[in-house]
Amino acid sequence: MYTELPATLVAELSLLLGTDGWRTDSTALDANAQDNSWRRQVPLAVALPCNREQVQAIVQACRAHRVALVARGAGTGTTGAAVPLQGSIVLSLARMNQILSIRPGDRCAVVEPGLLNGDLQQALAPHGLFWPPDPSSADICSIGGNLACNAGGPRAVKYGTSRDNVLGLVAVTGTGDLIRCGGAYTKDATGYDLTHLLVGSEGTLAIIVEATLKLTPVAVAQAGLRVLYRDADAAAQAVSRVMGQPVVPTRLEFMDARSLQLLRLNGADVPDAGAMLLIEADGDHDTLPYLLQGLANAAEGEGMLALDVAMEGAAREKLWAARKALSPALRSIAPGKINEDVVVPVSRIPALVSGVQALAAEFDLTIVTFGHAGNGNLHVNILYHPDDADENARAQAALPRIFALTLALEGTLSGEHGIGLAKRDFMAQAFTPETLMAMRAIKSALDPDGILNPGKVLPPR
Amino acid sequence: MYTELPATLVAELSLLLGTDGWRTDSTALDANAQDNSWRRQVPLAVALPCNREQVQAIVQACRAHRVALVARGAGTGTTGAAVPLQGSIVLSLARMNQILSIRPGDRCAVVEPGLLNGDLQQALAPHGLFWPPDPSSADICSIGGNLACNAGGPRAVKYGTSRDNVLGLVAVTGTGDLIRCGGAYTKDATGYDLTHLLVGSEGTLAIIVEATLKLTPVAVAQAGLRVLYRDADAAAQAVSRVMGQPVVPTRLEFMDARSLQLLRLNGADVPDAGAMLLIEADGDHDTLPYLLQGLANAAEGEGMLALDVAMEGAAREKLWAARKALSPALRSIAPGKINEDVVVPVSRIPALVSGVQALAAEFDLTIVTFGHAGNGNLHVNILYHPDDADENARAQAALPRIFALTLALEGTLSGEHGIGLAKRDFMAQAFTPETLMAMRAIKSALDPDGILNPGKVLPPR
Incomplete structure (x- = not known):
C-alpha cells in the first residue's frame, strides 16, 4: 500500500490529464473522500479523465504501479463503495457527463457515466421518454453510479432496476482493455452477457465509460391509492394480493406503524393505522380508472381500514410528499x-x-x-x-x-x-x-x- | 481427444449412475447426437443424472480425466450448441425434470432444467400464471435449454426473453462446484450477477441444475391487428412508430412480401401486399379496446393498405395460424x-x-x-x-x-x-x-x- 504515489506515475498522469484533470489539492481530495455512508478516507490524488482513452491510460498506469483505483460518480451511494481505501487514486467521472445520443426510434440513449440521472430525465422529457431507475437521489446521482450499484427506486416494481434498463456498455477492465458489449437492441443471445455482469459490480470489474440505456415512454396519466391497514401483517398480505393479479403497479410502497407515527410527529396529515400502502398505476385517461380498480380490489381484504383514491394533481403530490418526508423525519428523531x-x-x-x-x-x-x-x-x-x-x-x-x-x-x-x-x-x-x-x-x-x-x-x- | 473413454472413468460413472443413467448403447448415443441444426456427432456415452450431486460427480470425474462434457436439454436448438464434438460425453438433463415448487404469492416457480417449457405452462395455468419465453418449440423444448440459449419468441417484445425471466440459479461449474445465485425475489444488488451471466452461455460456464423462474399473470383478454403495407419499408416505419408509443404490444411480427407469397402458394388466405404486421395486445375486457386503438393509431401511416381487427376467438387463431404456417411452408419450397x-x-x-x-x-x-x-x-x-x-x-x-x-x-x-x-x-x-x-x-x-x-x-x- 502506498502512502505516497510513485513519482513516475504522478509525472505520467499529470502530463496526461493536465492541471484540471490531475488534482492533489485538499479541496479536490476532500470532495472525493466520502459518500453518503459517511465513511471517509482521503485519496492520494483525484484523476478526472475527459474520455475513454484517458481512462484506459489511467488504468494501465495504475496497473503498472499496482496502485488502487476507485471509480466515482456523484458520491451519493450509501455503502462506501466509492470511498477509497488508504493509498488509492479516485477516478472521478464527473467530466465525462455528456449525452452522446438520444434515439427515440430505438427507445434508447447513449450516455457517458458522469451524466446525472436528473439531467438525463430532463433531456428525455421532450421526447416523451424516461429512464426508469429513480433512487431518492435521482436529481444528483450519476448514471454510472446507478449502474455500478444497480440502483432502483419505487418505480422498479413495474419498470425494473438499473440492470433491467441497460442494453449495452463500453468499459475499461482492470487490464486497461476497452470492451464493448450489447448495443441499441433489446434482444441478445450473442456470447457471454458482460453487460449485466458489470451492472452492480461497483467498479470492481471494469470502469463503465459509455452506456446504452433502455428508455420507456412516459404514460400520460398516473393515479394513486392510499390504503390503511390494521397492522403490518394485513398490509403485507395485501402486497401479496396486489402482486398476484395482472395489473402491475408503478409503485407499491409500504410504511409500518412507526413510519406513520414519525410522519404525524412531524406534522404530516396521516391517520392513525397499523400500516399504510401507497399504490400507484399509470396508463392513459381511458384505461387508468380500470387499472386503479384492479389494484383497489386487490388491496381490499382482511384488516383494511380505509382506501382513498388520489387522482392526478394536488392530491397525488400530497400523497407522495408524505412518503418523501419520511427519510428527513428519521433524521429529526x-x-x-x-x-x-x-x-x-x-x-x-x-x-x-x-x-x-x-x-x-x-x-x-x-x-x-x-x-x-x-x-x-x-x-x-x-x-x-x-x-x-x-x-x-x-x-x-x-x-x-x-x-x-x-x-x-x-x-x-x-x-x-x-x-x-x-x-x-x-x-x-x-x-x-x-x-x-x-x-x-x-x-x-x-x-x-x-x-x-x-x-x-x-x-x- | 479421446476415441475411447478411460476405463476408470467408465467404471466410476457406470457405478454412480446405474444402467439407466449410464448409456453407451447405440439407441441412446444416436438420440443424443444431434439437434435441430442437423449437425451430428455421436458421443462416447450419455450420462443421465437424477440429481445435482450426480451432476457434480460427473463433472468432477470428467475434469479429472479431461473429458469434454456437453449438457443437453431436449435437443431443439438450431445452432449445434448441444451437438458434441468428437470424444465427448453428453450429460442429458432429461431425468431432472421436476417442478420443485410453484409459488404464486412470489410469482415464481422453482424447477429442474429438464422440465419441458410446455409442461411448465400447463402446470402454471391453474394459477393464472405463465412463464413468458415462447420459442416455436415451446411444447417440446426444456427450460434448461431455454436458459442456456437465452430463448425468446414473439412474446419477448412485451415480456422479455429467458434472461429477463429468471430470478435465480443453482449450477455446477467446470470445477464441479455447486454455486447458488439469486432467489425468489425480483430486486438484487448483492454481489456479482452470476445468474444472468449463465443464461445464454450454452453450458460452457456451468451446468444449470435448478432455476427460479419469474412468472407473469395471464391477461384475461387478447386481441390482434393484421396490417398490410405497400412495401417492407412502410411496414418497418410502422414498427418504429408502434415501439415509440406507450402501449407495448405483446407480439409484433413482420412478414415480407416473399413470406406472404409463400403463404398464398400454400393456400393461406392472405391478401397481396408488400409486407404485413401482426400486432397483438393483452389486457382486460375493459382496457383492451383502448390498447388496440393506440396500436392501430401507431400502425396507420404512409404506405398502409389495410388494417383488420381480429378480436378474440376464431379470427385471432386464424391470424396466428398464418404466422405459424410460415416455417413449414419454407420447407415445402x-x-x-x-x-x-x-x-x-x-x-x-x-x-x-x-x-x-x-x-x-x-x-x-x-x-x-x-x-x-x-x-x-x-x-x-x-x-x-x-x-x-x-x-x-x-x-x-x-x-x-x-x-x-x-x-x-x-x-x-x-x-x-x-x-x-x-x-x-x-x-x-x-x-x-x-x-x-x-x-x-x-x-x-x-x-x-x-x-x-x-x-x-x-x-x-
Whole structure:
C-alpha cells in the first residue's frame, strides 16, 4: 500500500490529464473522500479523465504501479463503495457527463457515466421518454453510479432496476482493455452477457465509460391509492394480493406503524393505522380508472381500514410528499441511522416486518421499516444516538441479526444500495464458499492485479 | 481427444449412475447426437443424472480425466450448441425434470432444467400464471435449454426473453462446484450477477441444475391487428412508430412480401401486399379496446393498405395460424434452409430488409424475412437445394454477408437462437479482440480445464 504515489506515475498522469484533470489539492481530495455512508478516507490524488482513452491510460498506469483505483460518480451511494481505501487514486467521472445520443426510434440513449440521472430525465422529457431507475437521489446521482450499484427506486416494481434498463456498455477492465458489449437492441443471445455482469459490480470489474440505456415512454396519466391497514401483517398480505393479479403497479410502497407515527410527529396529515400502502398505476385517461380498480380490489381484504383514491394533481403530490418526508423525519428523531435495504420474497414480508419488530424489542431500539414492497425490498432503519455508547452498541449488535433474519427468510442483503464496505463482511453469510469462489474467479479474470476498487463487494479472504 | 473413454472413468460413472443413467448403447448415443441444426456427432456415452450431486460427480470425474462434457436439454436448438464434438460425453438433463415448487404469492416457480417449457405452462395455468419465453418449440423444448440459449419468441417484445425471466440459479461449474445465485425475489444488488451471466452461455460456464423462474399473470383478454403495407419499408416505419408509443404490444411480427407469397402458394388466405404486421395486445375486457386503438393509431401511416381487427376467438387463431404456417411452408419450397435470427436496432429494420433483398438479388437466392420486429429480431431464411452444388455455394457465400450487413447496422448475430457451432466463427466480427479476451477469461475462471461444452460460443484462437 502506498502512502505516497510513485513519482513516475504522478509525472505520467499529470502530463496526461493536465492541471484540471490531475488534482492533489485538499479541496479536490476532500470532495472525493466520502459518500453518503459517511465513511471517509482521503485519496492520494483525484484523476478526472475527459474520455475513454484517458481512462484506459489511467488504468494501465495504475496497473503498472499496482496502485488502487476507485471509480466515482456523484458520491451519493450509501455503502462506501466509492470511498477509497488508504493509498488509492479516485477516478472521478464527473467530466465525462455528456449525452452522446438520444434515439427515440430505438427507445434508447447513449450516455457517458458522469451524466446525472436528473439531467438525463430532463433531456428525455421532450421526447416523451424516461429512464426508469429513480433512487431518492435521482436529481444528483450519476448514471454510472446507478449502474455500478444497480440502483432502483419505487418505480422498479413495474419498470425494473438499473440492470433491467441497460442494453449495452463500453468499459475499461482492470487490464486497461476497452470492451464493448450489447448495443441499441433489446434482444441478445450473442456470447457471454458482460453487460449485466458489470451492472452492480461497483467498479470492481471494469470502469463503465459509455452506456446504452433502455428508455420507456412516459404514460400520460398516473393515479394513486392510499390504503390503511390494521397492522403490518394485513398490509403485507395485501402486497401479496396486489402482486398476484395482472395489473402491475408503478409503485407499491409500504410504511409500518412507526413510519406513520414519525410522519404525524412531524406534522404530516396521516391517520392513525397499523400500516399504510401507497399504490400507484399509470396508463392513459381511458384505461387508468380500470387499472386503479384492479389494484383497489386487490388491496381490499382482511384488516383494511380505509382506501382513498388520489387522482392526478394536488392530491397525488400530497400523497407522495408524505412518503418523501419520511427519510428527513428519521433524521429529526435520532441523529444516527443504519439504513439497510434488504430483500425477501414478497410472501415473506409479514415475517420480515414482525421479525424486525421483535428485534427492536429485544435490543430496545427504534426500528422503522418502509419501502418498495412490490419487490420485497424494505428499508429497515435502525435509529440511535451515536453519542449514547450503549444504544450505539445495541444498534451495531442488531444489524447482523437483521441480515440473519433476512437470509433465513430466503432473502438477500441488498436490493438497490449494493454492498460496498458496509455489507461486505456479511457476504459469507449470503453465499456459499463455492459461490464466493466463483465471484472471486471472475474478479481475477477481469482485474487480475486487483487494482479496481479493492476491498469492496467481496469479503477479505 | 479421446476415441475411447478411460476405463476408470467408465467404471466410476457406470457405478454412480446405474444402467439407466449410464448409456453407451447405440439407441441412446444416436438420440443424443444431434439437434435441430442437423449437425451430428455421436458421443462416447450419455450420462443421465437424477440429481445435482450426480451432476457434480460427473463433472468432477470428467475434469479429472479431461473429458469434454456437453449438457443437453431436449435437443431443439438450431445452432449445434448441444451437438458434441468428437470424444465427448453428453450429460442429458432429461431425468431432472421436476417442478420443485410453484409459488404464486412470489410469482415464481422453482424447477429442474429438464422440465419441458410446455409442461411448465400447463402446470402454471391453474394459477393464472405463465412463464413468458415462447420459442416455436415451446411444447417440446426444456427450460434448461431455454436458459442456456437465452430463448425468446414473439412474446419477448412485451415480456422479455429467458434472461429477463429468471430470478435465480443453482449450477455446477467446470470445477464441479455447486454455486447458488439469486432467489425468489425480483430486486438484487448483492454481489456479482452470476445468474444472468449463465443464461445464454450454452453450458460452457456451468451446468444449470435448478432455476427460479419469474412468472407473469395471464391477461384475461387478447386481441390482434393484421396490417398490410405497400412495401417492407412502410411496414418497418410502422414498427418504429408502434415501439415509440406507450402501449407495448405483446407480439409484433413482420412478414415480407416473399413470406406472404409463400403463404398464398400454400393456400393461406392472405391478401397481396408488400409486407404485413401482426400486432397483438393483452389486457382486460375493459382496457383492451383502448390498447388496440393506440396500436392501430401507431400502425396507420404512409404506405398502409389495410388494417383488420381480429378480436378474440376464431379470427385471432386464424391470424396466428398464418404466422405459424410460415416455417413449414419454407420447407415445402426448398429443402435447404439457413435460418438466422439477427438483431438490429428497430430504426434499422428498413435498411436490414432492403439490404437482405439486395443480397438475394446479388446471389440469385430466395431469402424470406419475417420475425419479431418489435425487438428488431428478424429471421432471415436463405432457401436452397442442397443437391444443387452451385446454389448451395451461393447460399453459403451469402451468409457471411448477412452477418456483415447486420453488424454494419449496429446489430448483433443472434437474438434468441444463440451461437453454438453455427455462428461461432463470426464472433470475431461481432466483438473486438479485447471483448473476446474478456469472455475467454470468464470461461477460464469458471471452467479452468475447458471441459464444459468445448468449441462452442467462442471461436478457436
